[in-house]
Amino acid sequence: MKAIVLFSGGLDSILAACLLKKEGIEVVGLNMITPFHDCSQAAQKRADEIGIELVVRTFGEEYMQMLAHPKWGYGSNVNPCIDCRTLMLRVAKELMEEIGADFVATGEIAGQRPxxxxxxxxxxxxRESGLGGKLLRPLSARVLPKTEMEIEGTIDREHMRAFSGRGRVKLAGYARQEFGVKSIPQPSSGCVLCENSFAPRVRDMLKHKEQPTLWDAQALPCGRRLRLDENAYVVVARRAEDCDRLDELFASPKRSRCVLIFPKNYNGASALLVTDEAPDFDDETPTMTEQLERYVETAGALALRFSNPARYNASPEGPVATLFWGKTSRPLALHEDPAVESIPIIAEPNRPPKKENASESNSESESEGATES
Ligand code: SF4
Incomplete structure (x- = not known):
């Protein structure tokens, strides 16, 4: 028999995979990269350690559609966990059918995550995943309804476990004693959709755009985000790497309509103005509407607000940036504007979404683990 195991490299998924392997089942791990969480490196390391093949798949725009309109709503922040898990399991179902596996398993533990x-x-x-009786949760199987495999007898229910709840100690003990796992993965801080410091940016995006894209998601962790009005926001670089990131975002053919303001005669912050007033990616002769001009002036003043006056005042002609818009560019004189001081920054994330080294993913952010009855 062959099983697909949703595999983050966290303790639960390691145990689910090890338990099935012990039953003589061939295990293929599946790791999912979302726009807000990537633990594929940690998962690969753990998969190598326990000797299973790992398939990594990346969500595309379908994830953003789900995020904007989750059928089952959000968790404590902007984490649409039920829909997200469902989406992951649908990918697992596709992989199961693709490679002729017999069922899908996860490391989920009943009652562990709220x-x-x-x-x-x-x-x-x-039910929503379409897997029905083909979905096994080996660590909690004995407290859950029987799956097809248990009814048929191809999986011995008595060999499955009955963990439930949030305690971690027994689970770690089980991992050490039963499978000789020496380094127990730390509980993950989870995906940034659960983080208080990041969620306001996501809420701002969802509030102002009916259907955000992957590009919009990629812009979220970057620099300082300031909303001008319902139709425009500005991202101002906070560090040198933000300037590179804004360049990349502007160069993307999948970008939302935006213009880039890049310092020309001084060292300072660049700014990306995102608004539907901005020209198309391919526009070679863009038009400066009155509204766009106002937005550009404000974005330029914001770029100065977060730059060093000693640097931008050093030049006799005053601070000049390059305005990149459509397929073209032109010089842009910048002016300070004290009014921009009152534009609030929409939360500054503690950290951007990043690759994890050794932790749980494809899961929620709470501490993992369970007790067994
Ligand atoms: S916490 Fe996990 S399940 Fe919830 S949205 Fe994030 S990746 Fe998906």
Whole structure:
């Protein structure tokens, strides 16, 4: 028999994979990269350690559609965990059919996570994923309804486990004693959709755009984000790497309409103005509307607000930037404007989404673990 195991490299998924391997089942791990969480490196390391093949898949725009309109709503922040898990399991189902595996398994533990692992939520996710009786949760199988495999007898239910709840100690002990896992992965801080410091930016994006794209998501962690009005926001670089990131975002053919303001005669912050007033990516002769001109002036003043006056005042002609818009560019004189001081920054994330080294993913941010009854 062959099983696809949703595999983050966290303790739960390691145990689920090890338990199935012990039953003589061939395990293929599946790691999912979302626009807000990537633990594929940690997962690969752990997969190598326990000797399983790992397939990594990346979500595209379908993830953003789900995020903007989650059928089952959000968790404590902007984390649509039930829909997210469902989407992951649908990918797992596709992979199962693609490679001729017999069922899908996860390391989920009943009652462990409040947003997606209460028993009724697990049941809901099972149904929504389309997997039905082909979805096994080996660590909690004995407290959950029987799967097809258990009914047929191809999986011995008595060999499965009955963990439930949030404690971690017994789970770690089980990992050490039963499978000789020496380094127990730390519980993850999870995906940034759960983080208080990041969520306001996501809310701002969702509030102002009916269907945000992956590009919009990629712009979220960058620099300082300031909203001008319902139709425009500005991202001002905070560090040198933000300037590179803004360049990349502007160069993307999939970008939302935006213009880039880049310092020309001084060292300072660049700014990306995102608004539907901006020209198309391909526009070779863009038009400066009155509204766009006002936005550009404000964005330029914001770029100065976060730059060093000693540097931008050093030049006799005053600070000049290059305005990149459509397929063209032109010089842009910048002016200070005290009014921009009152434009609030929409939360400054503690950290951008990043690759994790050794932690749980494809999961929620709470501490992981369980007790066994
Ligand atoms: S916390 Fe996990 S399940 Fe919830 S949205 Fe983030 S990646 Fe998806």
């Amino acid at each position: 947003n997606s692992q209460k028993i009724h939520q697990l049941t809901l996710i099972t």
